[in-house]
Amino acid sequence: MRLARLLGPDLKQVLKEDPDQVRELFDEIHPEDLADIVGELDPDEAAQLLSRLSVEYAAPIFERLEEEEQGEIAPLMPPESVAQIASEMAPDDRADFFSVLPDEVGDVILQKLERVDPEAAEEVREIEKWPETSAGHLMTTAYVHIGPDVTVRSAIDAVRVHAENHHENVYNIYAIDSNDRLIGIASLRDLLLATPLQPLREILRTNIISVRPTEDQEEVARRMAKYDLNVIPVVDDRDMILGVITVDDIIDVLTQEQTEDVQKLGAIEPLDVPYFRTSFLSFIKKRGVWLFALFFGEFFTQTALRHYDPVFEAVKGAAYYVPLLISAGGNSGSQSSTLIIRGLAVGEIKLRDWWRILIRETFMGLVLGIGLAVVGFGRVLMYPEQHTNFAFTVAFTLVGIVMTGCTVGAMMPLVLKKIGLDPATSSTPFIASLVDVLGIVIFVHIAKIIMANVIAAAGVN
Structure with a gap:
């Protein structure tokens, strides 16, 4: 460029x-x-x-x-x-x-x-x-196939003929039987190390890693990465080879999928074309829809604040700390959701691991929350007009809201994956909006417990 x-x-x-x-x-x-x-x-x-x-x-x-x-x-x-x-x-x-x-x-x-x-x-x-994001749509039908009973020299001649007529790189040759079923693979390295008159059958690898044409392209990418493959065959239910998928196509897939996930994490509908080729109107549509959805979601935060307004009026200085508290929950939730979404994308995390993730994130939220609580407690006491009970209220709220943020942020992608939606849809703004409401509820209930006398004196139930 x-x-x-x-x-x-x-x-x-x-x-x-x-x-x-x-x-x-x-x-x-x-x-x-x-x-x-x-x-x-x-x-x-x-x-x-x-x-x-x-x-x-x-x-x-x-x-x-x-x-x-x-x-x-x-x-x-x-x-x-x-x-x-x-x-x-x-x-x-x-x-x-x-x-x-x-x-x-x-x-x-x-x-x-x-x-x-x-x-x-x-x-x-x-x-x-085949579907656009499937292995069948990703494959190329330009590959070298040959019978297993020919010599290595004949196999090399077949590669030479193929290379003269196609621009695709050749990584392997594929041996098929009389019923067109894939029975073995030989790499170019295998061919070069064998003697010219050696039967091809003797150097074939029969432990074949393959994919079905209906498999999602992300699963194909994971399988090729797992087995360190440059190319993978696509076979049907009868093991007949339909085509092959090469590593250059997988790189394109990974770039596309990661781009979409990053855009979804930012609450933007994925762009179909590069930034400068996307029209102004398309940007308004793709960004505006989600902005309005998030804006309406924040109505719940505003409703919660109005509902608990008497409590905030009774607790002196409470309004100053609400942004601090709910942002801690949103940030922790965003961290957890990002980790889980990425783990799902690369295959490190499975749906069956939900309970392990829940326990892990709960304890992680507890430890992180305690750390923030210590800092928050000291921050409140920096101001002489603040009561110690209020400092404890902020501290315990931080523990509760960070634990909530971690667990909600971790579980949301798993729930979406379970019901068949893209986990990246649980973008950080959505997690933050949800945890904002929960954070207000947590703060109010902890305040009612620790500062019961102050709230009762103000006549708040």
């Missing part, structure tokens, strides 16, 4: 005036950087440029554009040109491209692709039939 910004103006001019110089640019600049430059053009300019380039040069640039950029540019290009470019893309990237196109545009381009490359068109249909 930095290179694109430095050379962008000059290269844009070259690309506009003399597209034939792209051959020389490819010798000097990575296609990824050229894609950054093209992505900074207006969609009309980018469409005109890519239409003028040969497929040999247009395809590497186009497939490296963001999906949103592809979706903006493709409808402005001749369908025949887009179909030619799509035929050169990796199967999974090609399917992702079609998924961002409007239906009417996608149908036209798919018809053109069917004439250019019927196999590529069929691969699009095969991948697109």
Whole structure:
């Protein structure tokens, strides 16, 4: 991206005036950087440029554009040109491209692709039939498969032929039986270490780690990380291989999922496109809905304050400490929810661990609350007009509210996960709003116990 910004103006001019110089640019600049430059053009300019380039040069640039950029540019290009470019893309990237196109545009381009490359068109249909966040939609159908009874030399020849016709990296070859079932895997390292005439069957690994096409992409990422895999096969219920998922696609998945989780933690509906490509109106919708929801949620805090207003009037200085107390609960709850959400995301925490988490967070809240209570107690006594009983009220409230914040913050993501919702929905603002109300209730009831005489003298029940 930095290179694109430095050379962008000059290269844009070259690309506009003399597209034939792209051959020389490819010798000097990575296609990824050229894609950054093209992505900074207006969609009309980018469409005109890519239409003028040969497929040999247009395809590497186009497939490296963001999906949103592809979706903006493709409808402005001749369908025949887009179909030619799509035929050169990796199967999974090609399917992702079609998924961002409007239906009417996608149908036209798919018809053109069917004439250019019927196999590529069929691969699009095969991948697109699976849910967008599933392993089936993430897989590529470009992989090397061969029978188990051939020699290692024949297997290497198959890899060579595959590499000549596909841009995807080859990590493994997959041995299938006469019924197309996956029975073994051999890595390129295994092939290189074996003798050329050695039967492939002798070097196959039959302990196969695989995923079903319906599995969620986050589960695929966890499994690949657990077993330290660069590629994982996707098989159906009969163990027939449908495709493979490579590590570069998993990196994209992790980036996307983490971005969504971070945005949800901030009480923002996940953005579909990058920040600067998101319209002002979209931001208002995605942020405004949650802001209004949180605003209405704070009505409960305001209601609680009004309900217990006589208690706050009876206890001198109580109003000064309410923000301090409820913020301690919100902060502790946010910490716990963040830890649990992350643990669920990476598979460290399971739903069955809820009771262990509850006990752990309760005692953690107790210890943290006592620590804050000591500081809070001293803070109250810094002011001569404050009574010792009020200092104890603040101290015990801090213990109670921090314990509540920790337990509520830890349990909320688990409850949402249990009912099938994204745990990240229990964002820190929602936890804070809930704990605010609970904190006020805790403070009032502790005050009624410790400062009963003061409250009774004020005529408060």
